[in-house]
Amino acid sequence: MNQSDTLIPQADPLLSTVEVFKTNVTDEGQASSILGYLSAKWPDLSINFDLGDCDRILRVESPEGEVDIREIIKVVEGFNHMIERLY
Numbered sequence: 849m850n851q852s853d854t855l856i857p858q859a860d861p862l863l864s865t866v867e868v869f870k871t872n873v874t875d876e877g878q879a880s881s882i883l884g885y886l887s888a889k890w891p892d893l894s895i896n897f898d899l900g901d902c903d904r905i906l907r908v909e910s911p912e913g914e915v916d917i918r919e920i921i922k923v924v925e926g927f928n929h930m931i932e933r934l935y
Contacts, residue, residue, distance in 0.1 A: 863913040869920070870903040872930040882906075882927050886920065906931065 873879050879897040886895050892912065898905040906924065908915050917933055924931040 864909065864911050865913050865915050866907065866909045867915045867917060867920070868934045869906040869908070869924070870932045870934055871897075871906050871924060873897060873904050873906070873924075874899060878927065878929070882924060882929070885927075886923060889919075889923070890916075903934070905934075 873882065876899065879899060883895055883897065886893070886908075892910065893915065894909040894911075896907050898907065906920075908920060921931050921933070
């Protein structure tokens with residue numbers, strides 16, 4: 849097998865999980881602080897805010913399946929912000 853035949857492991861799209869939360873985060877600086885904390889705690893997750901959305905969306909994606917929803921909520925509430933999981 850040559851180098852071009854080497855298989856690169858990839859996340860199984862069937863195991864991927866996306867959780868979406870409504871927040872009251874409006875400030876870019878505060879969003880950046882929250883993202884920094886969440887990313888340090890869960891480096892394998894893809895996490896971002898959409899502050900332009902009327903619900904100030906926090907989106908959390910895990911390529912491996914589960915997202916610890918309770919812990920995400922605790923962290924955001926620890927920054928004195930409201931957060932609600934959207935279904």
